[in-house]
Amino acid sequence: MFSRFTTAAVAATLLLAASAAMAGAGDYAFEPVNPEMKKGDDVTLSVRLTNKQTGKPVSDAVIFKTRVDMAPDGMAEMESAVSPLPSKEPGVYAFKTDLPMAGRYQVTLSAKVQGEAETVTGKVIVKAAK
Secondary structure, X not given: OOOHHHHHHHHHHHHHHHHHHOOOHHHEEEEEOOOEEEOEEEEEEEEEEEEOOOOOEOOOXXXXXXXXXXXXXXXXXXXXXXXXXXXXXXXXXXXXXXXXXXXXXXXXXXXXXXXXXXXXXEEEEEEEEO
């Protein structure tokens, strides 16, 4: 028969294991696949979504909000349209956009990850060169 101490210890262990198994939105990160590219129209910009705890790519996320602008260079009003492209590898999300001038661009993304209640958001900086 379990003593109260043993029962409490088992309950605490199960609670700790359950909380460790639940990931939060902060457990995911977006990163640029190519942090530097040529400026121009119809540029393919790709970002990778990974689980920071496992280091593995996150496939099948639903990216529902994207924005590309020049906020890092003080020109947030310089926004470009963004269109999704088919993914070519797990955890990589590609977009078509215009990077009309050389400089730094900020890519802001919001995604829903399967099994995650919170929205995953991230900002990625890429550089467009001449």
